[in-house]
Amino acid sequence: MSSQTSLWLTEERGSFAVGPHAIPTPEAGEILVKVESAGLNPVDWKIQAHAFWVEHYPAILGNEGAGIVEAVGPDVTQFAKGERVLFQATMDNRKASFQQYVIVPAEIVGKIPSNISFDQAATLPVCIATTALSLYSPAPNGIGLRAPWDGGRGSFSGQPALVIGGATSVGQYAIQWAKLSGFSPIITTASLHNTALLKSTGATHVLDRGLSPSALSAEILKITSTPIKLVYDSVTAADAQQAGYDILAPGGHLILALEQSVKVKDGDNKTVFRVFGNIHPPHKRAFAAALFGHLTKYLADGDIIPNTVEVVPGGLNGVASGLQRLKDNLVSGRKLVVHPHETV
Numbered sequence: 001m002s003s004q005t006s007l008w009l010t011e012e013r014g015s016f017a018v019g020p021h022a023i024p025t026p027e028a029g030e031i032l033v034k035v036e037s038a039g040l041n042p043v044d045w046k047i048q049a050h051a052f053w054v055e056h057y058p059a060i061l062g063n064e065g066a067g068i069v070e071a072v073g074p075d076v077t078q079f080a081k082g083e084r085v086l087f088q089a090t091m092d093n094r095k096a097s098f099q100q101y102v103i104v105p106a107e108i109v110g111k112i113p114s115n116i117s118f119d120q121a122a123t124l125p126v127c128i129a130t131t132a133l134s135l136y137s138p139a140p141n142g143i144g145l146r147a148p149w150d151g152g153r154g155s156f157s158g159q160p161a162l163v164i165g166g167a168t169s170v171g172q173y174a175i176q177w178a179k180l181s182g183f184s185p186i187i188t189t190a191s192l193h194n195t196a197l198l199k200s201t202g203a204t205h206v207l208d209r210g211l212s213p214s215a216l217s218a219e220i221l222k223i224t225s226t227p228i229k230l231v232y233d234s235v236t237a238a239d240a241q242q243a244g245y246d247i248l249a250p251g252g253h254l255i256l257a258l259e260q261s262v263k264v265k266d267g268d269n270k271t272v273f274r275v276f277g278n279i280h281p282p283h284k285r286a287f288a289a290a291l292f293g294h295l296t297k298y299l300a301d302g303d304i305i306p307n308t309v310e311v312v313p314g315g316l317n318g319v320a321s322g323l324q325r326l327k328d329n330l331v332s333g334r335k336l337v338v339h340p341h342e343t344v
């Protein structure tokens with residue numbers, strides 16, 4: 001078998017079409033994965049709509065997935081054909097995940113424990129890495145808190161954290177890391193129908209995301225008077241971001257998943273950090289290897305729970321409609337995935 005089906009973005013700002021593509025061969029340090037489930041992310045529709053990061057068309061998109069090791073490169077010893085793995089993909093036609101077979105650098109691949117399905121696993125790689133990097137990696141990739149797997153578990157006991165947009169995939173994983181790090185209370189904003197979901201991830205208080213900045217501050221003060229030194233903004237709407245900055249105490253960190261709109265005031269002693277969650281650049285790989293090395297046990301033990309998942313039917317032909325739903329803000333508290341081998 002030498003050919004597979006891939007989903008091609010035919011041209012800049014163009015449309016998607018499935019078509020054939022040679023199955024790549026893993027080189028030194030790489031593995032070839034049969035993609036059982038590929039996760040959809042907001043960045044995929046943003047690339048289609050705004051044309052960034054991709055230099056050559058036609059291009060394959062898709063930033064994460066889960067599947068079965070099909071072949072390993074000549075020097076790869078840590079994986080064998082048939083193992084179940086999860087991985088972050090990247091913008092390269094050998095390495096993007098909206099296709100049936102993908103090449104991944106072996107050092108940043110995670111093993112999936114038996115209690116986690118491929119669909120659940122495919123919800124993890126982008127946002128679990130984005131949140132872990134920003135919280136636990138030292139500068140320039142993060143704010144450098146001590147990682148739970150490095151002696152930091154529970155070490156922020158009694159310190160409050162605020163996660164803006166807890167129902168996003170980013171937000172759900174930020175809440176879970178905050179819990180593992182010991183932060184308490186963990187306050188988040190969301191549509192209130194997501195309250196039970198977010199409490200199951202570790203949020204102690206779920207506030208309506210429609211509250212005005214002043215009402216949000218007032219509600220938070222009713223919950224805690226301890227200065228808040230960690231605010232994680234997974235939405236970066238201008239109002240919410242400013243509210244997060246204003247609520248943050250001196251000496252604290254505001255982490256942003258997207259662009260910064262807040263104006264930092266001189267002398268405030270507040271750090272604003274914008275994360276880039278791609279773990280493929282060489283300077284992030286050691287951190288990613290440690291993260292994915294420990295993630296298997298966190299998943300097996302239930303310390304990290306994957307996002308609620310929805311499979312979009314049609315295989316790769318479901319990507320376009322799924323991305324449109326993400327763009328239109330029609331997906332709440334769940335992650336969309338597709339099954340590339342069920343492409344119709």
Ligand SMILES: NC(=O)c1ccc[n+]([C@@H]2O[C@H](COP(=O)([O-])OP(=O)(O)OC[C@H]3O[C@@H](n4cnc5c(N)ncnc54)[C@H](OP(=O)(O)O)[C@@H]3O)[C@@H](O)[C@H]2O)c1
Pocket residue numbers: 041042043126127130164165166167168169170171189190191192194209234235237240256257258275276277278326329331332333334
């Ligand atoms: N920097 C990076 O490396 C990186 C990595 C991953 C993602 N991102 C970015 O981070 C953002 C989140 O990504 P994601 O994949 O986690 O998104 P997602 O899961 O698709 O987000 C959907 C959720 O957004 C929530 N939401 C929308 N507007 C909100 C608001 N004003 N306040 C609170 N919640 C709001 C909704 O919550 P309710 O259902 O509760 O209303 C909905 O459940 C995206 O912009 C994405 O591009 C950046």
